[in-house]
Structure formats: structure tokens, C-alpha cells
Amino acid sequence: MRKLYIYIIIGIASLLWSACTDVQLCDVSVHPHLAQVSFKFNWGTLDKTKPDSMYVIVSRPLNTYHDYFSLPSVNSSPVGMKSGEYFMVACNKDSMVDIVNLNEFKTDFSNISLEDLALRMKSLKREEVPQLAGMDWIDFSPGYSYMANTGAFFADVQNYISIYTGNSAEISFFPKILTQNITIRLEIETDNSVQLEEIMAEIAGIPMDMNPYNGIVNEANLGKMIYSPDLAKRQDNVSTFEGTISVFGLVAGQDEKAVSGPGVLQIAVLAKSESKKKIFRAGVNISKLITEAGLLKSSESGEGNVKAKETATLIIDRQLKIKAGEIEKEEEDGVSGWFTNEENGDINVDI
Incomplete structure (x- = not known):
């Protein structure tokens, strides 16, 4: 009987210890x-x-x-x-960034590690982008999700x-x-018949995922961001605009002459022309600028790319010219040349 009591006590102690360690x-x-x-x-x-x-x-x-x-x-x-x-x-x-695999990390020890986590920018529908509210926006890169410019x-x-x-x-x-501050600078030349009021921009090719532990960005999951460039300088008829985005990186497209996808910057310019308000739309492929800026570098493990610098400024050296109420077409297709979206119509829209 005494031996039975000892076994019972040992069993209870084992249960308590197991409950405690769990x-x-x-x-x-x-x-x-x-x-x-x-x-x-x-x-x-x-x-x-x-x-x-x-x-x-x-x-x-x-x-x-x-x-x-x-x-x-x-x-x-x-x-x-x-x-x-x-x-x-x-x-x-x-609130605009999810941590992918966080709950699985806590419960699935054997399969999920710190290297399997990812900070992921939340995808936004067009109607969820506040800057586009009430705007007749024509998207040059419709195959990519919007994300918010959340800051650092x-x-x-x-x-x-x-x-x-x-x-x-x-x-x-x-x-x-963890993020990069990337400033994009562009110039718009107008004649006296055009008065610029507001500019909206979209850049495609932003990684939506980054691992917080090793800093590796996922270049296979790219999105786009809307931002509002500010007037930095005006001299004669040339206006210089700058806008800064805080992102996990910026990826160049493989085709530097593509008019859609990674590396393509598009703008919509709200302006007055001949006593009417108009929206002027144009795009430019800045993939060469992105590559030359060296925004990303190989990680120490060699398993992916991480950010190479805290800040960068990308300067578009070809001016967008708006003359006589129309976007002036360029005579040659330069890598940094501006293009319009004529195949979709509504390049310049009276409002």
C-alpha cells in the first residue's frame, strides 16, 4: 500500500511538472x-x-x-x-503591415524559423487609396497591387x-x-498657357515583403505606390517636383523601354489650360536610374538581396514638356524619355 501511495505522489508531481513546463x-x-x-x-x-x-x-x-x-x-x-x-x-x-507566418512560428517549431517570417505591406484596392478618391486615374501598371506609403x-x-x-x-x-527613403525628382516645362496645380505619381516595382530578421527582400512579390510630389523649385517655365517614398526597396524592370511594370513611373498633372482644367498623363521608365543607384546588394548569406543604402535620390534628366495645352511628344525613344498612354485614350482630359 505504501508503495502505491509513493507511485501516486510521483504521478501527481509528474503531471504538475508537465503542466507547468507547457x-x-x-x-x-x-x-x-x-x-x-x-x-x-x-x-x-x-x-x-x-x-x-x-x-x-x-x-x-x-x-x-x-x-x-x-x-x-x-x-x-x-x-x-x-x-x-x-x-x-x-x-x-x-496596421498596414502584416507579419507573415507569425502564428505558425509560435506553434510549428520544426518548420517555421525566424528566416521564414516576412513583413508584408497590405494590398490596397484602388478605392482604398486615399489619394485617388474622386480622381479619374488611368493605371499604367494594372497587374500590380497598391500599397500605402506608411513611412519608416x-x-x-x-x-x-x-x-x-x-x-x-x-x-x-x-x-x-529598415526601410529606404527614395526621393524621385522630375521637371515639367510649360508655356504661359499652362498653370500647374497638382501632381500625383505612381511608381511600380516595390517589394511588398521583407524579412525583419535578415533584411532580405522578396523581389518576386512586387507592388506599386501612389504618392504626391511637392514643388521644390520653379525657375522661368520649369517646375521641379520631388516626392519621397519609404519602402523595402525598388526593383528595376528587365526591359528599360517597357511602358508598364517594375521601374515605370507615371504621373497625372492637374493644370489650367486656356481657362479650362485638364489632367495631363504621362509615364517614364526609370529602370536604368534604379539600377545605377545600387539600391540593393547581396546579403551576407547570398540567399537574396538586402538594402544597400538608407537614402537615395533618383533624378529624371528628361523634362516633361507641356506646350499649348498638350504633352509635347519626344522625337526619339530615350531610355529616360516620357511617353503617353495613347492606346488607352484620355491622355489629356478636360475636367
Whole structure:
């Protein structure tokens, strides 16, 4: 009988231990086998642009364990973590960016790793793009999804972080800008009969996915973005416009004379001409500029491309000329030459 009692006690203890080890987040006073870990985000000069909240995603390769936490972007309250050596990445939460495979990462240890995660810009339908509300927009690259110009995205990686049972720890992250700021500069020459009022632009060839852990962009999944260039300078009859997009990169098209797809910039210019308002539409393939700018480079692992620089300015050296209320056609098809979309009609539309 005494031996039976011993077996029962051992069985109950085993059940309690199993239940305890299966819990990933718990109170250290109840489960002292966990460490209490807090996370600190050091923003430095980026403090004014920091997001409201962050994801911290953790991976323990030995006795595999994965988890993630949603935390404030300053300092966090402690969370319970199992002991071991961890690899971690922190990145900001954004309503317009999904983290692909995040839930699977937490549950499917054997098949999903940090390298399988992806920050993915949400695809927008045309009616979901606020800049296009009420605009008669003719899309030169209809086969690509729209995405929002969300601004900077941040991330930091900490590797070989040791967590010890029953102890407390503070892990510091130093977020860096993950995205690239790419400025596109263009010039429009007009005669005295045309007054420019507003310009809208679309650029195609933007990677919609990037891995937050290794920074590799997915060049097979490309989209496009609408943005509003600002007037930077006006001299005589030439207006210089600049617009900046914050993106995971920009990919050139294989055909530098293509009128649709990656590398194609299109604009719609709202202007007054002969006492009427008109929309002037034109496009230009800037693939050569993108390639020459060296925006991406091979990753250290050689498994893909990562951003090569924080910022870049692409300068279109061929002016768009609007004379006598019409877009002036160019005599030669230069790589950086402007083209119209005559096959779709409505190049210049009275409104």
C-alpha cells in the first residue's frame, strides 16, 4: 500500500511538472522555472518617429521554443521566458503591415524559423487609396497591387542572449530604420498657357515583403505606390517636383523601354489650360536610374538581396514638356524619355 501511495505522489508531481513546463507565459511566483525578462528600446535620434508599439519575436534553437510579445515602444513590463540561449528580433507594429507566418512560428517549431517570417505591406484596392478618391486615374501598371506609403519601419536583432531560470533580465534593442527613403525628382516645362496645380505619381516595382530578421527582400512579390510630389523649385517655365517614398526597396524592370511594370513611373498633372482644367498623363521608365543607384546588394548569406543604402535620390534628366495645352511628344525613344498612354485614350482630359 505504501508503495502505491509513493507511485501516486510521483504521478501527481509528474503531471504538475508537465503542466507547468507547457505554459509559456506565467507568473514567476507560481512558476519559478521561468525568468522575468523586460525589454528596453533605445531610440536615440529616432525618438520622435518611434511607433506606439513593438513586436519582440524570440527563438530558442536548443530544445526549440518560439514566442512573440506585443509591447509598448519604450519599456515593457516583465514577461516570463524559459531559460536558454535566444535569437531575437524586434520590429514595430503597423496596421498596414502584416507579419507573415507569425502564428505558425509560435506553434510549428520544426518548420517555421525566424528566416521564414516576412513583413508584408497590405494590398490596397484602388478605392482604398486615399489619394485617388474622386480622381479619374488611368493605371499604367494594372497587374500590380497598391500599397500605402506608411513611412519608416524599424527593426533590431539581438543574438546569443542567455536567459537563466529564476533570474530577471533586461534586454536592450537599438531599433534602426529598415526601410529606404527614395526621393524621385522630375521637371515639367510649360508655356504661359499652362498653370500647374497638382501632381500625383505612381511608381511600380516595390517589394511588398521583407524579412525583419535578415533584411532580405522578396523581389518576386512586387507592388506599386501612389504618392504626391511637392514643388521644390520653379525657375522661368520649369517646375521641379520631388516626392519621397519609404519602402523595402525598388526593383528595376528587365526591359528599360517597357511602358508598364517594375521601374515605370507615371504621373497625372492637374493644370489650367486656356481657362479650362485638364489632367495631363504621362509615364517614364526609370529602370536604368534604379539600377545605377545600387539600391540593393547581396546579403551576407547570398540567399537574396538586402538594402544597400538608407537614402537615395533618383533624378529624371528628361523634362516633361507641356506646350499649348498638350504633352509635347519626344522625337526619339530615350531610355529616360516620357511617353503617353495613347492606346488607352484620355491622355489629356478636360475636367
